[in-house]
Amino acid sequence: MNQPAKRPSAKLGELGEDLACRALERRGLRVLARRYRTRYGELDIIAADGDTTVFVEVKARRGSSFGEAVESIPGWKRRRIGAMALDYLAWTGRLNQPCRFDVVAIDGAGGPNPSVQVIEHAFDI
Secondary structure: OOOOOOOHHHHHHHHHHHHHHHHHHHOOOEEEEEEEEEOOEEEEEEEEEOOEEEEEEEEEEOOOEOEOHHHOOOHHHHHHHHHHHHHHHHHHOOOOOOEEEEEEEEEOOOOOOOEEEEEOOOOOO
């Protein structure tokens, strides 16, 4: 059975998530879920840093002509990520555990030397 070809942005997103997971694991985090679907949308990566649940937004860019990846998370997206995080915490019974919001910004994704920057506590909800 043939599957439809992935859009270039989907391939870039998957590549970015792969790079982000490796960067997080090198820092000692344990990846719990990727592309976690909620009624509000999709969380890119959910990880554990000790007893802290970490919600990770991945921003991958091929180039910097539209600004750096970390600059592209507007307020409405942060609020949506917060709603998705609350949904996840309630669903998994982790409402009393600490959590944080990190961003993995990848510039030059798909190139020979991508720049991967992990930003802990990138924003608060």
